[in-house]
Amino acid sequence: xxxxxxxxxxxxxxxxxxxxxxxxxxxxxxxxxxxxxxxxxxxxxxxxxxxxxxxxxxxxxxxxxxxxxxxxxxxxxxxxxxxxxxxxxxxxxxxxxxxxxxxxxxxxxxxxxxxxxxxxxxxxxxxxxxxxxxxxxxxxxxxxxxxxxxxxxxxxxxxxxxxxxxxxxxxxxxxxxxxxxxxxxxx
Amino acid sequence: xxxxxxxxxxxxxxxxxxxxxxxxxxxxxxxxxxxxxxxxxxxxxxxxxxxxxxxxxxxxxxxxxxxxxxxxxxxxxxxxxxxxxxxxxxxxxxxxxxxxxxxxxxxxxxxxxxxxxxxxxxxxxxxxxxxxxxxxxxxxxxxxxxxxxxxxxxxxxxxxxxxxxxxxxxxxxxxxxxxxxxxxxxx
Amino acid sequence: xxxxxxxxxxxxxxxxxxxxxxxxxxxxxxxxxxxxxxxxxxxxxxxxxxxxxxxxxxxxxxxxxxxxxxxxxxxxxxxxxxxxxxxxxxxxxxxxxxxxxxxxxxxxxxxxxxxxxxxxxxxxxxxxxxxxxxxxxxxxxxxxxxxxxxxxxxxxxxxxxxxxxxxxxxxxxxxxxxxxxxxxxxx
Amino acid sequence: xxxxxxxxxxxxxxxxxxxxxxxxxxxxxxxxxxxxxxxxxxxxxxxxxxxxxxxxxxxxxxxxxxxxxxxxxxxxxxxxxxxxxxxxxxxxxxxxxxxxxxxxxxxxxxxxxxxxxxxxxxxxxxxxxxxxxxxxxxxxxxxxxxxxxxxxxxxxxxxxxxxxxxxxxxxxxxxxxxxxxxxxxxx
DNA sequence: TGTTAAGCGAGACGGTACGTCGCGTCTTAAT
DNA sequence: ATTAAGACGCGACGTACCGTCTCGCTTAACA
Numbered sequence: 172x173x174x175x176x177x178x179x180x181x182x183x184x185x186x187x188x189x190x191x192x193x194x195x196x197x198x199x200x201x202x203x204x205x206x207x208x209x210x211x212x213x214x215x216x217x218x219x220x221x222x223x224x225x226x227x228x229x230x231x232x233x234x235x236x237x238x239x240x241x242x243x244x245x246x247x248x249x250x251x252x253x254x255x256x257x258x259x260x261x262x263x264x265x266x267x268x269x270x271x272x273x274x275x276x277x278x279x280x281x282x283x284x285x286x287x288x289x290x291x292x293x294x295x296x297x298x299x300x301x302x303x304x305x306x307x308x309x310x311x312x313x314x315x316x317x318x319x320x321x322x323x324x325x326x327x328x329x330x331x332x333x334x335x336x337x338x339x340x341x342x343x344x345x346x347x348x349x350x351x352x353x354x355x356x357x358x
Numbered sequence: 359x360x361x362x363x364x365x366x367x368x369x370x371x372x373x374x375x376x377x378x379x380x381x382x383x384x385x386x387x388x389x390x391x392x393x394x395x396x397x398x399x400x401x402x403x404x405x406x407x408x409x410x411x412x413x414x415x416x417x418x419x420x421x422x423x424x425x426x427x428x429x430x431x432x433x434x435x436x437x438x439x440x441x442x443x444x445x446x447x448x449x450x451x452x453x454x455x456x457x458x459x460x461x462x463x464x465x466x467x468x469x470x471x472x473x474x475x476x477x478x479x480x481x482x483x484x485x486x487x488x489x490x491x492x493x494x495x496x497x498x499x500x501x502x503x504x505x506x507x508x509x510x511x512x513x514x515x516x517x518x519x520x521x522x523x524x525x526x527x528x529x530x531x532x533x534x535x536x537x538x539x540x541x542x543x544x545x
Numbered sequence: 546x547x548x549x550x551x552x553x554x555x556x557x558x559x560x561x562x563x564x565x566x567x568x569x570x571x572x573x574x575x576x577x578x579x580x581x582x583x584x585x586x587x588x589x590x591x592x593x594x595x596x597x598x599x600x601x602x603x604x605x606x607x608x609x610x611x612x613x614x615x616x617x618x619x620x621x622x623x624x625x626x627x628x629x630x631x632x633x634x635x636x637x638x639x640x641x642x643x644x645x646x647x648x649x650x651x652x653x654x655x656x657x658x659x660x661x662x663x664x665x666x667x668x669x670x671x672x673x674x675x676x677x678x679x680x681x682x683x684x685x686x687x688x689x690x691x692x693x694x695x696x697x698x699x700x701x702x703x704x705x706x707x708x709x710x711x712x713x714x715x716x717x718x719x720x721x722x723x724x725x726x727x728x729x730x731x732x
Numbered sequence: 733x734x735x736x737x738x739x740x741x742x743x744x745x746x747x748x749x750x751x752x753x754x755x756x757x758x759x760x761x762x763x764x765x766x767x768x769x770x771x772x773x774x775x776x777x778x779x780x781x782x783x784x785x786x787x788x789x790x791x792x793x794x795x796x797x798x799x800x801x802x803x804x805x806x807x808x809x810x811x812x813x814x815x816x817x818x819x820x821x822x823x824x825x826x827x828x829x830x831x832x833x834x835x836x837x838x839x840x841x842x843x844x845x846x847x848x849x850x851x852x853x854x855x856x857x858x859x860x861x862x863x864x865x866x867x868x869x870x871x872x873x874x875x876x877x878x879x880x881x882x883x884x885x886x887x888x889x890x891x892x893x894x895x896x897x898x899x900x901x902x903x904x905x906x907x908x909x910x911x912x913x914x915x916x917x918x919x
Numbered sequence: 920t921g922t923t924a925a926g927c928g929a930g931a932c933g934g935t936a937c938g939t940c941g942c943g944t945c946t947t948a949a950t
Numbered sequence: 951a952t953t954a955a956g957a958c959g960c961g962a963c964g965t966a967c968c969g970t971c972t973c974g975c976t977t978a979a980c981a
Binding site: 734735738763765774778783 | 961962963964965966971972973974
Binding site for chain 1: 935945
């Protein structure tokens, strides 16, 4: 019966949040700043998002556009193609700070964790598809637990870029993919 | 003619920091709180640590005791043995929050990143040793880039526990180790 | 096809306002609170009352029931009788806070001041009557400005109870009335 | 052993508060505004004053300079002289709003009430002195309760100016003083 | 063996952001 | 067309930590 939360306010807040993260990095991200830039009242922001962190997550969600799913006919070249697209995006240091902030916030808030995790899973769906295709071709062992395989594939890349903050050259990607594929495929 | 920084003050601050993180989690960690609990003045804390985050890292450093290096004669069982010790430690949710906070802080501060990374590398030294031993035994391909291999080994476990926050049963560990070992060893 | 402002809504709002002031004191008085408790929409409240303060004044108006006019034959005993009824009502601390809030609001808003003043004058009408009766009896000097006399009578009691927040015993009332009457009457 | 609250910060806050009340009236008085104008951090203001209202009272305290005590040899002319100085000061509407705000705040906070009352009593000390002098001269009945007399004298003027917000001409003052003096003095 | 510069505890300081509250206005659906 | 419900922009609130700055007091190294 009452007036519904306005989608416009939500969108303006998210847009401003994205602009701020883009221009000032995650450290410049502040509910006050978002309110000021967006023209949306802080009160209203808190009506749409339970906390500043939730707004941040939502904004980051918008930030990452979905990736295409390569289908070259071999798992190795699919993975290489995918990683060569994804990894340069993580090269931006501001992006790394942002992702770690999100992860850190998520570590203290189960709801945030859930939201963020769904987002991440969706983003990494192409990998799952690629593996399933490879299984369909008989390239990959059929009995493997797909969740485990996802961690096995994503983990090394994520760890090196985000945690160790080391470079990943094209050669590195190829070497890593070789190891992964060797583990997953029939001899 | 002056007077050196007292090691005692440093230690009291670290102890208090550890207590606080233990009792209240990383969110209760505050320079003010450490000062109050330890009886060490904030000024003194900042004389010993460049920032609150540096104190946090130093405290976390103390927290994690070094792990032993298994040497069973096969890479697979070495890895399994090691992971079965390490992973339960990461099960504590407070520990996860703490680690993510550290990583998040490190993402915005290169010096913190460096310090934290050294610590982490030292902590994971046993894995490197295990791989080198396996190479010595001719079990593992000799031409592999060890840094890459480290990421390849640590990545999946870290990713699943810390980022995805999923359980890792003994079976999961074994499956993961199997995949890893299959990739690294001669057929 | 229109529809007149419903008197019912107005009354429900006033009732709720009175309940709230009674239960939570003037500090709990809020347009939102009145809306919620009464089930009358804020919009409607603002249609009936120009501001929250006006609602408050209106509520307070309802609160104070009119006082009877004693007529004992002497100004002194009339005043004593009246004050012994009125002053205990002002003893309630919540009532004092309420009155001061009203006065404070009125100090910033002439319209509020006018409304409140009318109310107050009406409430104090018995005093005026009593003085006029005494003048009729030849007890009180006839040439006195009645407005001035009203302030002369009300002022001391109001000042002591509301501003100085001091007790006023029966003896105090009698002494004060004696002073007042001595000033007003022929020797 | 610690650093004492700096008198300078306190003074700067009070000065800014006075400026603000002077320029914008009591409605412009805000802890934020005081902080911004004074350059004193809000935190620090709250270290010196338990609440915004306490700061307001303290500022108002500074505002009112003490009044001289006339001594003309007769109570009537003493009172007239005093009131002709005091009453014009209360003519400023901003001053009235300010005083009512203070009184209203004091009505909800005993500590504020105490502080404010002391201040007021000190301000009205000349009246007490004048009455005592008149008693010494044998002009005023000696057995009267001085506190009651104070209320009897101040009440009418306060009530008319502050509560009723009516003008008080020189003639009014004289008439009122006449009534008061008639009540207090021997025939 | 004093002197004396530093370290030390305590906590005040200027900041920035937080999340909440109340105001008076505006929007929607239902009557 | 009015209502109940409640979202909206606004602006103030009082709090939490931050990292810096005074305070007196204590203490170790030098003279």
